Structure formats: C-alpha cells, structure tokens
Amino acid sequence: MALLALAGCGPTSRRPPIEIFSDMRRQPKFRAQTLPLRPVPGAVAQGQLKEDEAFATGISGGMYIGKNPLAISRETLLRGQERFNIYCAPCHDQTGSGHGIVGLRSAWLPGNVHDPRVKNMTDGELFSVITNGRRTMPAYRFQVPAGDRWAIVTYVRALQRTTSATIDDVPSELKGDLR
Numbered sequence: 001m002a003l004l005a006l007a008g009c010g011p012t013s014r015r016p017p018i019e020i021f022s023d024m025r026r027q028p029k030f031r032a033q034t035l036p037l038r039p040v041p042g043a044v045a046q047g048q049l050k051e052d053e054a055f056a057t058g059i060s061g062g063m064y065i066g067k068n069p070l071a072i073s074r075e076t077l078l079r080g081q082e083r084f085n086i087y088c089a090p091c092h093d094q095t096g097s098g099h100g101i102v103g104l105r106s107a108w109l110p111g112n113v114h115d116p117r118v119k120n121m122t123d124g125e126l127f128s129v130i131t132n133g134r135r136t137m138p139a140y141r142f143q144v145p146a147g148d149r150w151a152i153v154t155y156v157r158a159l160q161r162t163t164s165a166t167i168d169d170v171p172s173e174l175k176g177d178l179r
C-alpha cells in the first residue's frame with residue numbers, strides 16, 4: 001500500500017506530490033503579469049536619462065527657464081516649423097491662431113499663440129505647455145522628443161513675431177520688395 005501510494009496511484013489529491021529529487025522544477029523566476037515588477041530605485045530606461053533638467057523639463061531650480069537652450073538657426077526653425085505643422089496645426093492651425101481643423105469639427109477651443117499672455121510666457125513655460133499640456137490641451141511629451149519641443153518653441157516665437165513685426169524687422173535688401 002505504502003509503495004502504491006508513493007508511486008502516485010490512488011485518489012487524486014490537491015497536495016503536491018512528494019518530490020525525492022526536485023531537479024530544476026522549482027526555481028525563483030518572474031512570470032509575465034504576475035508580480036508587479038518595480039524597477040530598482042535609480043534605474044533608468046534606455047534613452048530616458050534626463051541629465052539636464054532644464055532641457056528635459058523647461059524648469060530649473062523650481063522656475064521656468066527664460067531662454068530656449070537651442071541656438072536659433074535656420075535648421076532649428078525649419079525643424080520647428082515642420083514639427084509644428086504636424087503636431088500643433090491640427091488644433092492651432094498653421095498660423096497658431098487656434099482655428100485648426102479639430103476646433104472647426106468639435107467644441108474644443110484651442111488657444112491662440114499670439115495672445116499677449118502667451119507671448120509673455122518665458123521659453124521654459126511655453127516648453128512646459130507642450131510637454132505637460134495645460135487645462136484642456138493634451139501633453140505632447142510622448143509624441144515629440146525634447147529637442148523637437150524646443151525647436152517648436154523657436155518656431156512659435158517666430159510665428160508670434162509675424163503679428164507684431166515692424167518695417168525695421170525687414171532686412172534692408174528686401175525692403176524694396178514691399179508694396
């Protein structure tokens with residue numbers, strides 16, 4: 001009887017069988033979607049290292065930074081224009097006034113980047129609006145990498161100048177073309 005029981009015959013049981021040699025049946029391991037896996041404190045995913053807080057958040061020492069860390073160049077402006085027209089224009093339209101297709105087809109009211117309040121924002125605050133969203137505007141930090149968000153800030157500044165430029169902003173060699 002004892003031998004038969006040991007050999008596993010008999011009624012089914014919920015208790016685990018006696019294991020003389022467990023071999024490698026039991027070993028510590030993680031199964032997908034069982035334990036909530038928390039990364040080790042201080043672990044950083046690839047490409048997520050935010051060494052430069054100001055560049056990554058637009059904030060330094062608890063304050064919005066005043067100036068865009070990207071130098072203004074034709075390349076940055078063109079990149080910003082391209083990204084703005086992809087990510088912002090659907091709501092804000094290509095001039096930034098807020099009459100994009102989304103607002104025309106819904107009850108959403110996108111802001112106007114030419115609003116004096118927005119013009120008076122520091123570059124860091126503008127960056128933060130894109131990064132985290134604001135009130136009804138969604139965040140764009142997942143779709144748009146930080147470098148492109150700064151390029152968009154550069155371009156928004158250029159857009160804002162288009163509504164307050166004076167004749168002095170026109171290079172002298174082009175003034176003759178104005179009518």
Ligand code: HEC
Nearest residue numbers: 087088091108109110111113118129130134135136137140
């Ligand atoms: C899905 C639509 C949508 C997109 C896309 C969008 N915005 Fe907005 N944005 C809004 C709405 C809506 C508001 C008004 C928020 C409010 O005041 O409730 C707004 C407001 C703003 C403001 C003014 C914030 C303030 O304090 O008044 C700025 C600046 C701005 N957006 C910039 C951008 C830029 C730059 C992009 C592209 C990266 C962008 N937005 C993309 C919908 C959008």
